[in-house]
Structure formats: structure tokens, C-alpha cells
Amino acid sequence: MKNNAVPKNNAQIDPRVTFLFVFLLSAASVMLRDALTLVPVLVSAAVAAGWARAPFGTLLRRLRGLWAALLAVTLFQALFSGDVVSGLLTGAAVLERLLVLMLGGSLLAGYPGHALVQGMIQLRLPYQLAYMVSIGLRFLPRFRESFQDSLTAMQLRGVDFRRMKLRRRFKVYAYLLMPAVVSGVNSARKLSMAMELRGFGAYPERTAYLPLRMKERDWLAFAAVLLWAAALMAGQILWRIYT
Amino acid sequence: MRIDAENLSFAYPEAGFRLDGVSFYVESGESVAITGRNGSGKTTLGKLLCGLLKPQGGRVLFDGEDTSGWSLPRRGKRIGYLFQEPSKQLFAPAVMEELTFTQELMGTPADEAARRAYEVLSRFDLSKLASQGTYTLSRGEKQRLAICGLLLHSPEALVLDEPTTGLDKRRGELLAEAIRECLSGGVSVIMISHDREFVKNNASREIRLEDGKVV
Numbered sequence: 001m002k003n004n005a006v007p008k009n010n011a012q013i014d015p016r017v018t019f020l021f022v023f024l025l026s027a028a029s030v031m032l033r034d035a036l037t038l039v040p041v042l043v044s045a046a047v048a049a050g051w052a053r054a055p056f057g058t059l060l061r062r063l064r065g066l067w068a069a070l071l072a073v074t075l076f077q078a079l080f081s082g083d084v085v086s087g088l089l090t091g092a093a094v095l096e097r098l099l100v101l102m103l104g105g106s107l108l109a110g111y112p113g114h115a116l117v118q119g120m121i122q123l124r125l126p127y128q129l130a131y132m133v134s135i136g137l138r139f140l141p142r143f144r145e146s147f148q149d150s151l152t153a154m155q156l157r158g159v160d161f162r163r164m165k166l167r168r169r170f171k172v173y174a175y176l177l178m179p180a181v182v183s184g185v186n187s188a189r190k191l192s193m194a195m196e197l198r199g200f201g202a203y204p205e206r207t208a209y210l211p212l213r214m215k216e217r218d219w220l221a222f223a224a225v226l227l228w229a230a231a232l233m234a235g236q237i238l239w240r241i242y243t
Numbered sequence: 244m245r246i247d248a249e250n251l252s253f254a255y256p257e258a259g260f261r262l263d264g265v266s267f268y269v270e271s272g273e274s275v276a277i278t279g280r281n282g283s284g285k286t287t288l289g290k291l292l293c294g295l296l297k298p299q300g301g302r303v304l305f306d307g308e309d310t311s312g313w314s315l316p317r318r319g320k321r322i323g324y325l326f327q328e329p330s331k332q333l334f335a336p337a338v339m340e341e342l343t344f345t346q347e348l349m350g351t352p353a354d355e356a357a358r359r360a361y362e363v364l365s366r367f368d369l370s371k372l373a374s375q376g377t378y379t380l381s382r383g384e385k386q387r388l389a390i391c392g393l394l395l396h397s398p399e400a401l402v403l404d405e406p407t408t409g410l411d412k413r414r415g416e417l418l419a420e421a422i423r424e425c426l427s428g429g430v431s432v433i434m435i436s437h438d439r440e441f442v443k444n445n446a447s448r449e450i451r452l453e454d455g456k457v458v
Binding site (some may be wrong): 155156176 | 326
């Protein structure tokens with residue numbers, strides 16, 4: 001079958017190459033410990049996300065509630081990690097690491113869900129992982145909605161959060177998280193049952209309507225990713241030798 | 244509590260729907276049914292009365308007092324709202340906790356909260372399920388538990404959105420009995436329902452909505 005509509009992202013790169021890049025980015029962000037060595041990783045992730053026009057802004061907006069927590073973590077690291085300068089550097093490293101992971105996530109979020117799944121199938125990876133991620137993303141608004149419903153229901157019974165002490169308010173929020181999670185899991189269970197009933201599964205005999213094929217552009221991107229990884233490793237070795 | 248809705252309007256532009264200049268009153272201790280076809284604006288009207296939606300025009304008065312600037316908890320202390328989908332208003336993992344948690348938050352001692360919760364559970368034939376998880380309840384059981392949650396806080400008015408959904412005849416009668424008890428205590432009840440028989444037996448007046456207008 002002639003394949004004219006292979007699902008790709010804005011930069012027209014095969015998702016398998018992006019998988020590799022995101023995997024390397026994530027590995028580097030976890031393995032590199034200090035703020036300065038994480039800078040090139042962060043810059044690479046930002047450049048790639050900008051080039052691929054990844055929906056990073058959307059991701060940031062969706063996670064805006066988390067920013068206070070991220071800043072609190074950074075501050076916490078800064079205050080409790082020895083002297084102030086090294087504390088700030090540790091805090092910055094945590095922030096950089098999180099940003100790299102989010103940029104990596106936004107690179108993957110730039111693909112339609114079925115392209116990621118097809119990529120995983122062709123890489124012989126468990127496709128369920130991709131489904132879990134893509135469905136999980138769809139459940140985020142649902143989770144938020146369920147949490148909001150619980151807050152509304154409590155307010156309708158006369159509970160006034162604004163008059164509550166902060167500590168108590170956080171306790172209530174923590175209490176409400178569990179039901180919201182259970183409600184999300186229940187919805188996911190129902191969805192998975194509905195999918196099973198429709199014969200969902202990537203069985204070996206199943207063919208794909210839009211199989212992915214590596215083209216020249218993809219091979220170039222693949223080579224660029226390998227070169228980038230080699231340069232990053234070489235840079236790290238040199239950095240360690242000369243510092 | 245007397246409730247007055249004056250010229251209430253609310254629009255969902257994307258759905259092309261508009262609740263237009265709805266006015267009515269409910270006397271203290273009176274039971275009124277709001278009926279109408281799907282999409283006629285019944286639930287929107289209920290949410291406007293409770294403050295879940297802010298009216299784009301008009302106002303809601305509780306005992307003659309304009310509630311426009313009131314917070315949700317302030318309204319919630321006086322009016323109870325039963326959601327059309329009861330799971331939306333159950334927030335605790337266990338049945339008993341569902342009823343004791345907010346009471347304790349508002350300062351009721353734990354044993355008193357448990358006693359009151361048990362009492363209202365028994366009234367709705369749910370005491371056997373007191374230690375059960377809320378997620379394992381059936382639709383009807385959730386509905387009854389949500390009603391228990393409303394009654395615990397002794398509201399002065401109730402807005403019940405499709406209260407009989409999922410209830411069998413016997414449980415429907417228990418609900419009717421609870422409504423009658425509320426009415427005799429001066430609680431005003433607004434029921435939004437498609438259940439003609441329940442409305443006929445339990446409402447003293449009917450307000451019919453059609454395309455966002457009272458007809």
C-alpha cells in the first residue's frame with residue numbers, strides 16, 4: 001500500500017527517532033548531577049522542542065498548578081543543601097531536570113497518539129505503554145474535574161476553605177486526592193473493558209493501516225541524535241578531566 | 244426558607260441555549276417541581292439557585308436577601324443541592340466517612356458526628372453499608388447516600404435534581420417520606436424531575452420549562 005499519510009509531528013520526524021532522543025535526554029537528565037553540566041542537555045531539549053514546534057506552552061499551562069510545588073522543591077533544595085551557593089545550584093539542577101523531562105514529554109505530545117503507538121509496535125516495545133501514556137494524558141482533565149467536584153460538594157455542605165488554616169486545608173486536599181485517583185482508575189477500567197470488548201490489541205497477525213517508514217530526513221535526524229549523544233558524552237568526559 | 248428567583252437568565256452560547264428571564268418563588272415549607280423536556284434548562288436553573296452557576300441576569304433571594312455576592316459555602320449552609328449524577332458529590336472513600344468528614348471539619352465532635360450519620364443512614368435503609376466503600380455502591384445507593392449527606396446539615400431548602408433516578412419503589416417512598424418530614428419542618432423543596440408520579444404525589448406546584456422559558 002502506498003503510504004502518503006504517515007502520522008508525524010510538526011518537524012516531520014519519525015516518532016521512533018524522537019523516542020530515542022527523548023530516552024537519551026531523560027537518561028542524561030537523571031545521570032548528570034550538577035546544574036552546569038545539565039545546561040547543554042536543557043538547551044538541546046529546548047532547541048529540539050522549538051524546532052519541532054512541540055506543545056510545551058500548552059503543557060506548561062496545564063501544569064501551572066504544579067509550578068508552586070516545583071519552586072517550593074527548588075527552594076527547599078537551596079535552603080537545606082549545605083551553603084547557599086551549592087544549595088542554589090542543587091535547586092537549579094532539580095529545576096533543569098524537570099524542565100528537560102517536560103520538554104521531552106512535549107516532544108512526544110506533538111505526535112498523534114496512534115503515531116506513538118505505531119512507533120512502539122514497530123520498535124517491538126509494549127504498545128500498552130504508549131496507550132497508557134496517551135490515555136493518561138486524556139484523564140488529567142478528568143482527574144482535575146473530579147477533584148473540583150469533590151471541593152464543590154464540600155462547599156455545598158457549608159465547608160469554607162478560605163476560612164480554614166492552611167495546614168488543615170492541605171490535609172483536606174490530600175484527603176480528596178485519593179477519591180479523585182480512584183475515580184480516574186475506575187474510569188480507566190471501564191474504558192479498558194470497553195476496548196477489550198471491541199477486540200483491542202496489537203496481535204502479530206494484525207496489519208497497520210499507516211505503517212511508519214524511515215525516510216532520508218529521519219535517518220539524518222537519527223544520525224544527529226547519535227552525534228549529539230556522543231558529543232554530550234565527550235563533553236562530560238572532558239569537563240571531568242579539566243575541572 | 245422562602246426562595247425568590249427574579250428574571251434569571253443564563254446562556255450557553257456554544258450550545259445555542261439561553262435560560263431567559265425565569266421568575267418564580269417557593270414558599271417556606273412548600274414543595275415545587277420543575278419539569279420540562281431534556282435540555283429545557285431545569286438543571287441550569289437548579290445550579291443557579293444554589294450558586295454553582297452565576298446568573299448573567301437577574302438574582303436569587305433567600306428570605307428576601309439578595310444572594311448575588313454570597314460564597315458557595317454560605318449558600319451551602321442554607322440550601323442543599325442533589326446533583327443529577329450522585330457520584331459527583333461523594334468524595335470520601337467509605338460510606339460512614341462521607342457523612343462524618345464534613346461534620347467534623349465544621350467542629351462536630353467525632354462521636355456525635357457518627358451518631359447523626361448512623362441515624363440518617365438508618366432512615367434511608369443504608370446502615371448495613373456504613374463500613375462499605377462508596378465506589379462499590381449501586382447508583383441507587385449512591386443517590387440515597389448523597390441525600391443523607393444533604394439532610395445531615397439541616398438545610399433550610401433543598402434542590403433535588405432527578406431525585407428518584409435509580410431508586411426502586413420502596414426507596415422512592417422513603418425519599419418521599421423524608422421530603423414530607425422536611426416540609427413539615429419548614430424546609431422548602433424544589434425537585435427537578437421527569438418522574439410524573441413522584442411529582443404528582445409530592446409537589447404542590449409545578450413549574451414547566453420549555454426552551455429556557457417558563458410556560
